[in-house]
Amino acid sequence: MTNFKRPWEEDGSSFSNVDLSQTGPAETKKVKLDVEIPDTEMEGKDVNGRMEEVQGEPEPGSETAGASSLSTTGENGRFRVRIDNMNSYANSKEILKLCKKLEINNVENCKKAPKWEYAFLMFKTEEDRTDAIKKLNGQEYKKKILEATHANEVQRAGMQGMQGRAQRDVAADGKDDGRTPAERLADQITPLWKISYEDQLKKKRNEMRKAMVQFREALTRYFPKRFDWKNATPPPADAPILGTEDSEAKAVRQLTWLGPACGSNKEKLPCELLEVIPSPAVDNYRNKCEFTFGWNTAGEKVAGFLCGSFKDGVMTIIEANVAKNVSPAGAEIAKSLTQFLRDSPLEIYDRIAKTGFWRMALVRTHRTGENMVVMQYNPTGVDTETIAAAHDALRAHFEPKKDEAGGVTTLLAQVHDGSFNGLPEDAPLHIIYGPGVVYETLLGLRFRISPTAFFQVNTEATEVLYSKVREWCALDEVTAERSQKLLKAIPEGRMPTKSVTAAVPATTLVSEGVDAATVDAVAAEGAAAAAPTDDGDKAAVVEVLPTEPIPPHPKDLSPPGTILLDLCCGTGTIGLTMALHVKKVIGVDMIKLAITDAKHNVELNGGDPEGKIIYYADKVEKVIREIVHEHVGVNDDVVVVLDPPRSGVYYDVIRTIRACEAVKRVIYVACAANQAVGNFVDLCRPTSNKFKGDPFKPLRAQPLDLFPHTEHCELVVEFRR
Ligand SMILES: C[S@@+](CC[C@H](N)C(=O)[O-])C[C@H]1O[C@@H](n2cnc3c(N)ncnc32)[C@H](O)[C@@H]1O
Incomplete structure (x- = not known):
C-alpha cells in the first residue's frame, strides 16, 4: 500500500477548478466565467467577493465583455487587422513571431484566445496596417491559408466609440448566421430558451449527474x-483499528461505503440524485x-443587455423585454x-474611451410591489452642479410615478x-428618494434587501429551495431521536403500549456537566415530541426510577436544540x-450591508429576545474557527448550511467543519455543482493530518431549477457522519 496519492496530487488538470485544497484559496485562481446571466452578485465573484478574472473570451452578454474588449477599429489610435x-492552437506569441x-513592423498588440480561429493585430497607423494585410493575406501558416482583412470599420456618426461599432457590427454579424440580434441575445443570456422546459430539466439533471x-x-x-x-x-462501524493504519488502509476503512452506495442506484453515484425540482x-x-x-x-x-462578444466583434444593447427571464416590472x-x-x-459612458457619464443601472423588482433602481454614473470631469442637476433629473423622472404599479419605490445613485x-x-x-432598500417575503417572513446585498433572483423557486434545506436539516428528526433515547431508557415492562409523555425527574438525567435546567429542558422536549398529537388525553405519565439513570445521549449533554x-x-x-x-443561529457573510440587513431582518420578524441569533460580517474562512470555539460545545448538535458562491469555500472552512465533532450534518447548497466538487471531496476524504475528524458521507442530492432557460441549476447535497 505505497505510492498512494491524493486525487488532487495525481492530476490537477481534470479538477483544475475544484482543487481548492491543494492550490490554496480560490481567490488566487483565475476562473473562466461559465454563466450567461451577468448580474447575480456572486456571479463573476470569487469566494472573497472579488471579481473573477476572465480569461479568454469575456462573458457573453455581460458587462465584462464590453470592459475587456479591444476596439474593433482604429479606436484609440489603433488600426486593426483581422486574420481568419x-x-x-496558434497563440499570440507565435503570431507575433x-x-x-514576414517583416511586419510596428505591431502594437496581438489578440488571440485559445479556441479562436482568428486573431486581431493592432497598429498605430493605417500604413502599417495596409502593409500587414498585404503580407499576411494568402500566407500559409500551420497548414492553413490566412485571410487578412481590415477589422470592421466604424461609422461613428457622432456616437460613442463602442456603441457605434456595436451598431454596425451587429448588423454585419447578424448576416453570418441568420439570427436576429434579439435571438443572439436570447442565446447569450437564456441559452436554453429554444428547448422545452421538460428537456431543460433533463439536461440540467444530466449536468448534475x-x-x-x-x-x-x-x-x-x-x-x-x-x-x-x-x-x-x-x-x-465499530470495527477495531488494528495497529497503525496507513493512509490507504484508512481510505479502505473510511470510504468503502462508496461501493454499496454506488450499487444502490442505477447511475452508480455516491448517493441518490433526485429529479430536478422545477421552478x-x-x-x-x-x-x-x-x-x-x-x-x-x-x-x-x-438601457438593456449588452449583446454579443468581443470575439465576434459584436456589441450592442438589446432592449430588456426580449429576455424571457426578466420580470415585466423590470x-x-x-x-x-x-x-x-x-x-x-x-452622455452614456464609453468603456473603451472611459468617457461619458451614465454607466448602468441595477434594478430590483419584488412581489411586495417595491422596486429599486440604482443608477450608476462616472463623475470624472463633471462639476458638482451638473451632478446635482443629474440627481434632480432622475428624481423628476421616476418619483412622480413611485406609487403606481411597477413604480420605482426607491432610487439611488452610485458614483x-x-x-x-x-x-x-x-x-x-x-439615496435620491425612498428608503434606499426594498423588502421581499419568503416563507411568511419579511426580508430587507440593500442594493449590494445578495438575494436569490428567483423568489418563488427560492421558497422551494429553502423548504428543502429546512427539511434536510432534520431538526424534527433530532428532537425525535432525542426523545426516542429517553423512551428507550425506560425499563422494559414499564413501557406503556400507547404513546407516552416521558416526564423525567431532573435527578435521573443529571450527569457530568449537565445542569438541572438543561435536563429539565431535554425532558420537556422529549415529552413534547412523544406526546400524541391527535389524542392528548391518552398520554400516560411514566416515572423513571432515580436508581436507573438514563444513559446520556451525547446530544443531551448540551441544552436541547440544534446550533445552525x-x-x-x-x-x-x-x-x-x-x-x-x-437554539442558536450563527450567520456569516462577507458583505457588510448584507449582515446589516440580516440583523434588521431579525427585528423585522419578531426580534431575538433570547439572544440566540448572532452574525459575523466577515469572510467565513477568517471567522469559522472563532465561531466553533466560541459557540459550539463538544456535545452540541450542529448543522451547517453552506451556501457559498460558485467557486465554493476555501478549503480551510471545510477543515474546520470536519474537525468540529459536533457537526453531524452539512447541507451544501451549490450554485455550480461542478465547482463545488472540491468541497464535497474535502468533506468526505479519509482522515489525514490536514483533514482531521471523521469524514462525512453524502446521503442524497437534490437539484432545483432556480434559473429556467439558462444552464444553471442549484444542487443541494446532504452530508452526514
Ligand atoms: C449564493 S449566495 C447565498 C446567500 C444566502 N444564503 C441566500 O440564500 O440568500 C453566497 C453568499 O456568500 C457570500 N460570500 C462569498 N464569499 C464569502 C466568503 N468568503 N465568506 C463569507 N461570505 C461569502 C456572498 O456575499 C453571498 O451573500
Whole structure:
C-alpha cells in the first residue's frame, strides 16, 4: 500500500477548478466565467467577493465583455487587422513571431484566445496596417491559408466609440448566421430558451449527474490501486483499528461505503440524485437585473443587455423585454430608463474611451410591489452642479410615478469611476428618494434587501429551495431521536403500549456537566415530541426510577436544540426561516450591508429576545474557527448550511467543519455543482493530518431549477457522519 496519492496530487488538470485544497484559496485562481446571466452578485465573484478574472473570451452578454474588449477599429489610435482561417492552437506569441518573420513592423498588440480561429493585430497607423494585410493575406501558416482583412470599420456618426461599432457590427454579424440580434441575445443570456422546459430539466439533471460522477471519481482515487472498492464490504462501524493504519488502509476503512452506495442506484453515484425540482415560475422570474447603457442597432440610446462578444466583434444593447427571464416590472423600468437616457443631456459612458457619464443601472423588482433602481454614473470631469442637476433629473423622472404599479419605490445613485462593470460594494451610494432598500417575503417572513446585498433572483423557486434545506436539516428528526433515547431508557415492562409523555425527574438525567435546567429542558422536549398529537388525553405519565439513570445521549449533554451555522448567509434568509426550531443561529457573510440587513431582518420578524441569533460580517474562512470555539460545545448538535458562491469555500472552512465533532450534518447548497466538487471531496476524504475528524458521507442530492432557460441549476447535497 505505497505510492498512494491524493486525487488532487495525481492530476490537477481534470479538477483544475475544484482543487481548492491543494492550490490554496480560490481567490488566487483565475476562473473562466461559465454563466450567461451577468448580474447575480456572486456571479463573476470569487469566494472573497472579488471579481473573477476572465480569461479568454469575456462573458457573453455581460458587462465584462464590453470592459475587456479591444476596439474593433482604429479606436484609440489603433488600426486593426483581422486574420481568419487561423489554426485555433496558434497563440499570440507565435503570431507575433510570424509577423517578425514576414517583416511586419510596428505591431502594437496581438489578440488571440485559445479556441479562436482568428486573431486581431493592432497598429498605430493605417500604413502599417495596409502593409500587414498585404503580407499576411494568402500566407500559409500551420497548414492553413490566412485571410487578412481590415477589422470592421466604424461609422461613428457622432456616437460613442463602442456603441457605434456595436451598431454596425451587429448588423454585419447578424448576416453570418441568420439570427436576429434579439435571438443572439436570447442565446447569450437564456441559452436554453429554444428547448422545452421538460428537456431543460433533463439536461440540467444530466449536468448534475456529471458533477456527482466527478465527485465519485475523485473519491475512488483515495483507494489503493486495483482495490475492488465496488465489491468490497464496508467494515462494521465499530470495527477495531488494528495497529497503525496507513493512509490507504484508512481510505479502505473510511470510504468503502462508496461501493454499496454506488450499487444502490442505477447511475452508480455516491448517493441518490433526485429529479430536478422545477421552478414554479418558468418565465419572467428574475427579481434583479443589471441593465447596461448603450446604443441599439438603430443607433438609439437604450438601457438593456449588452449583446454579443468581443470575439465576434459584436456589441450592442438589446432592449430588456426580449429576455424571457426578466420580470415585466423590470422590463418596464428598463424602458423608462431608456427614455431617461434619451432625454438626458449627459452622455452614456464609453468603456473603451472611459468617457461619458451614465454607466448602468441595477434594478430590483419584488412581489411586495417595491422596486429599486440604482443608477450608476462616472463623475470624472463633471462639476458638482451638473451632478446635482443629474440627481434632480432622475428624481423628476421616476418619483412622480413611485406609487403606481411597477413604480420605482426607491432610487439611488452610485458614483463609480473604476473599471469594474458592476455595482462595487464599496462605491458611494446616494439615496435620491425612498428608503434606499426594498423588502421581499419568503416563507411568511419579511426580508430587507440593500442594493449590494445578495438575494436569490428567483423568489418563488427560492421558497422551494429553502423548504428543502429546512427539511434536510432534520431538526424534527433530532428532537425525535432525542426523545426516542429517553423512551428507550425506560425499563422494559414499564413501557406503556400507547404513546407516552416521558416526564423525567431532573435527578435521573443529571450527569457530568449537565445542569438541572438543561435536563429539565431535554425532558420537556422529549415529552413534547412523544406526546400524541391527535389524542392528548391518552398520554400516560411514566416515572423513571432515580436508581436507573438514563444513559446520556451525547446530544443531551448540551441544552436541547440544534446550533445552525448559516455560512454565507447573505441577508440571513436561510437561518431566519429556521430560527424558531433551533437554539442558536450563527450567520456569516462577507458583505457588510448584507449582515446589516440580516440583523434588521431579525427585528423585522419578531426580534431575538433570547439572544440566540448572532452574525459575523466577515469572510467565513477568517471567522469559522472563532465561531466553533466560541459557540459550539463538544456535545452540541450542529448543522451547517453552506451556501457559498460558485467557486465554493476555501478549503480551510471545510477543515474546520470536519474537525468540529459536533457537526453531524452539512447541507451544501451549490450554485455550480461542478465547482463545488472540491468541497464535497474535502468533506468526505479519509482522515489525514490536514483533514482531521471523521469524514462525512453524502446521503442524497437534490437539484432545483432556480434559473429556467439558462444552464444553471442549484444542487443541494446532504452530508452526514
Ligand atoms: C449564493 S449566495 C447565498 C446567500 C444566502 N444564503 C441566500 O440564500 O440568500 C453566497 C453568499 O456568500 C457570500 N460570500 C462569498 N464569499 C464569502 C466568503 N468568503 N465568506 C463569507 N461570505 C461569502 C456572498 O456575499 C453571498 O451573500
